[in-house]
Amino acid sequence: MWLATVQDAHAKPALNETTRVFGERVRERRQALGLSQEAAAxxxxxxxxxxxxVERGQRSLRLEMIVRIADGLAINAGTLFSDLPLPTSE
Incomplete structure (x- = not known):
């Protein structure tokens, strides 16, 4: 339990709200298919x-990778993108 708490404290945050929400959608789809990360990958x-x-929102992806992930998870790439929050300019 202590190790998990330490790891959580050192976990990198998502790059931004856009990648975080996209990653959540990928994770939800993978879990809906009953796949482990390894099997889905x-x-x-x-x-x-x-x-x-990707699931933690720590990667910004190229279009080709997004299409590959959508295909592997048998979902339309547009579904993963629909109504994503816009990235903020800093």
Whole structure:
């Protein structure tokens, strides 16, 4: 329990609200399919650590990767994008 708390305290935050919400949608779809990160990553053709970063909103993706993830999770890429919050300019 202590180790999980320490790891959570050192976890990197999402890049922004856009990547955070996108990642949540990817995670929800993966879980709806009953897939582990490892199994989903194989279907998407990416490494499971990269999928984890996507789900935590820690990666900003190229279009090709988004299409690959959507295909691997059998979902329309537009569904993952619909009504995402706009990134803020800092």
């Amino acid at each position: 194989v279907r998407c053709g990416i490494h499971w650590t990269q999928l984890g970063k």
